[in-house]
Structure formats: C-alpha cells, structure tokens
Amino acid sequence: MTWTALFPTITAAFLASLVEVVEAFTIVLAVGITRGWRPALTGSGLALALLVVIVLVFGPLLALIPIAALQFVVGTLLILFGLRWLRKAILRSAGWIALHDEAAEFAKETSVLKAQAADRKADFLAGLAAFKAVLLEGVEVVFIVIAVGTAHGQTLWAGIGALAAVILVLLVGLAVHKPLVQVPENTLKFVVGLMLSSFGVFWTGEGLGADWPGADLALVWIFAIFAIFALGAVRLITKPQRGLAQ
C-alpha cells in the first residue's frame, strides 16, 4: 500500500470528520455549559454507542459485496455527497448563501436550552439534543470513513484519519472551552467537496472497469480538474464586494 493511495484517503477522512466533529462539539458544549455535563456526556455516549452498533452491523455486510459493485455503489454515493458539499461551498465562497457560523449555532442552541430550563424534562431534552447532534454528524463521519476507505481496503486508515480529527477537536475544544469559530469551515468543506467528488468519479469509473492512467495518481488530476472548475465558478459567480470567504 503506497502513500499515493493512503494520503488522499486519510486526508479526506480527517478533513471531512473535522468539519462534522466541530459542528457536533458546538451543540454538546452548549448542552454541557447550559444544563451540565451529565446530560451532554450521556447523550453523546449513547449516540457513540449507537454509531458503533451501526458500524458493527453494516461493516461486515460490506465485505459480502463484490468489489466492483461496491466501488460503483460507493462511488455513486460519493458523487452525490461530494457534489452537494462542493456546490454549497462554491455558493458560500461566492456570497450566495451565508457561511456556517458556529457562534450563532451555539447561541441558538443555548437559547433553546434556556427556554426549556423550567421543563421537568429539561435534562432529558438537553441529553437528547447532544444525542441527536453526535448521532447525525457521526453518521456522516461513518459514511465518509466507509466510503473513502472501503473501496480500496483502507477503512482502518480512514478511521485513523477520522479519529485524529475527533481527538484534535476534543483537545482544542476542552482547552478553549468555547465554540471553535476559528476553524475555516467553508474552506475545509470546499476541499472536502473536491476530494469526495474526485473519489466518487474515480471509484465509479473503477467499478465500471476503467483502468485510470497512472492508477491511484489519477485521483490527483481528477481533483485538479474539479478544483480548476470550482475556483473558476467562484470567480464567475462571486457577488460584487465579496471575496473568497474564509
């Protein structure tokens, strides 16, 4: 297994997971600070346990699918997933839709939790908020790890990339104890959108039997073509007075 194959897998899993974990962290932090760490950690823990069950149930099933079919299906899902991220990132960079704001998300969640404070089920609702945030963002992380790892038998490496993102966010988050607003989310989403779209085209092609020139290195030029197109699109549709955000 070469670095030309491993590097894109680990990087894509790390960067994509970083975005998702930052978003989940914002909600869990809001719950922890507003209602206490017991519901925050209980909700998060249950969600993580459910994610483990999902991986344990669906992981072995993937091994039963022939590799070409798996590459085709995973590639198709990655194209849909990657194009969606890329489209949003282009529109955000060009000023057509608002940037994701972790501070605003934190304030919104905090105000919802404060409004529920008088409810006798307030701790349950707070735990549920943490559970939903970790589960929903976690499902995306699980999908990304499986999608970028499975088709070439690199799930472990993709998992290591995702785990590194989780550890990084937890370490920085615990140190600063506030939403990670400095993380350039849209730039990350832009790069991840490019990477996932490239993986999608590459694997769908492989699933159809394409022998890409340069083997795994073809990912680099597919990425370059997507990047040139996306940056050109940003330049073309950027609203006046707005530059590349973040």
Next chain:
Amino acid sequence: MSLLKTIWDETFGMFVDDGALALQAVILIAAVAGAVKLLGLSPLMGGAVLLGGCLAALGLSLWRKTRLGA
C-alpha cells in the same frame, strides 16, 4: 417518531440538497453504466464522460441558483 424522521431527513439530506443536481447525477451515472455494459463504450471513456458530466451538472446547478434563484 420525530427523532426517526429527523434521522431520515438528515440521511437523505446528506446526498440531496439540490434535487435536480442529484437527479442529473444519478441519470448520468446510470447512462454511463448502461453505455459501458450494454453498448461497449470503453470504461475509461465512460469515466471521462462521468467526470465531464458531473462538472456540467454542477455548473447547471450553480447557474440555476445564481440566475434563476432556484
């Protein structure tokens, strides 16, 4: 039930934001797969068509959003 609906909405939303873009991508992939498997198009050419088609679908989606507000 509301939690299950949220999970379904989020899972569906992972892949579909602009419905037309998602539909065009699925049709493109099905057409390329059909051309490779049934019409004898070379897989590498199929891959190239897929790449070009994805860029065209993305460009169309951006055009719809910025010109038509869709």
